[in-house]
Amino acid sequence: MAHAVSTTRAPHEASRRSFLQGDRFQMTAFIAPTCIFLALLTIWPFVYSVYLSVHSVKLTALHRAVFVGFDNYINLLSDSLFLRAMLNTGLLAVTSITFEIVIAFVIAKAFVSLSHLKWVNGLRSLFMIPMMATPLIVGMVFSYVFNPVLGIANYLLSGIGAGPVAWFGDTTAAMISILLINIWQWTPFMMLLIMAGLLSIRSDLYEAARVDGAKWHHVLRFLEIPSIRGIVLLGIILRIIDTLRFFDVVYVTTRGGPGDSTMVLTLYAYQQNFQFFQAGVGSAAAVIILVISIVITTFAVKLLRRIEDE
Amino acid sequence: MNNAFRLRDVVPLVLVLAFVFISIAPLLWLMLAAFKPTAEIIAVPPVWIPDFTYLQNFRDVLTQFWPFIVNSLVATLGATILALILAVPTAFALVNHRFRGREALADWILSTRMMPPIAAAVPLFVIFRGAGLLDSLWGLVIAYAGFNLPFAVWMTMSFIRRVPKELIEAARLEGCTWWQVLKDVVLPLSKSGLAAVATFVFIFAWNEFMLALFLTTREAKTFPVVISSFVGTGRVYWEYIAAASVIQCLPPVLFTFFMQKHIVSGVTMGAVKD
Structure with a gap:
């Protein structure tokens, strides 16, 4: 310095x-x-x-704000819709990120093992498309594919004698469908990160492991996982942040329904603020989302610095 | 390295091809619908391959909604330019100027990237309403530039760091001002990196939906907001949705092909080198 x-x-x-x-x-x-x-x-x-x-206030009449202390927060924590949104957001984060990492790791290994085939590398930009495409359009794509009447998904299922599946039509299925869309959209992201991590492992280390007679699970545990840990952690944090702001896809596919089955935090806050004009409750929800983000961000910043320094 | 196909490549290859297929098939299926008349879109069993000379859907969407495509373009380009004008000098200073609290400042800028937009939604709405920026492209430019600024600063920093320190030092000893160093030494050397940053900001802004949904109502509506209105309570305009989706996804998909090598660094804010 x-x-x-x-x-x-x-x-x-x-x-x-x-x-x-x-x-x-x-x-x-x-x-x-x-x-x-x-x-x-x-x-x-x-x-x-x-x-x-901390006020009871309408977005349409901000000058008539009445101080209510923590009432909005207390109301939120006793509002089953908000609790559902919290639960769903957490559930989405945990399950989709877990699936993404597992699938991404397998595919990344496959990709890396094919790195001697030049044309396979050319496929990279193809599988990146889901994460670069407009998220709103991703929602539209699956509204179309999972449509109960004209959807191709149910048509294909009927071809093998299965279905029909009520993709967005019943409460459990709708949440699973949203989860599937998330995994579809973001596995490529996780895969890029894991691939970058795997490619950074020097090939002589693999060679050494092979000479020492290491089994594949030894290589996985002592070489591969330690090498990609930092980058995967970074991926997890970025994905949690994404999940907290998850909005576009649910907005066009289910709008949080049927019932409250697919309600998520950002959609909840959005509706309170801009559809019911409950700026007090909506802001309390936004503050809660923000606090969760700040906690996660504190880790994220430290981690990004560490990876940067490496 | 041996470029030949080996027998033990079969399993990985099948996996990879399946993955690529699953990744693009749903999107492709909607894209195909863009070339179908309504009757073919709702037909069961489906019409697999449409007649690609049928362009009526595109014609309809373009003639009715082109002002909103222009809105999207203007807001996105404006935001990209504004974000870069602000981010590049900041990134340059954060990399090359030593001062107390530098790291903390960089961290704070990074942490603002993590802020969920919904947390700023109502305050933003209120300021914009007061400043007459609701339903205006200027408002969108400001909002999009702001929300992408932290990303732009961080990714630009990762490129500016690659400019050899000796060059900057030499230019300073020659008596260049910092502005001249930035303009004549750093910018020419990090051109391709800055192009990548600009591209990413462009895509993020182009893909944005929620802010536009409550910041615009009529005049300044962006294309995604219009597309979302094709799913109403009544009839769903699949033929419009499909054609509009092709148009909307064209820039990000094209950029994915051109920016392939920068994407890892882009999605990790420059933390992972490409």
């Missing part, structure tokens, strides 16, 4: 110091606009959301 450099050092060190500390004004001008912009977009909304969350 520059401030640790003593002035009694060699001339080169001194010039290095002025190089590092010079033109403070210009550097401030480089950084300040971004910081002001981000503060307006994050700190101010946070303060304002907290303010709204």
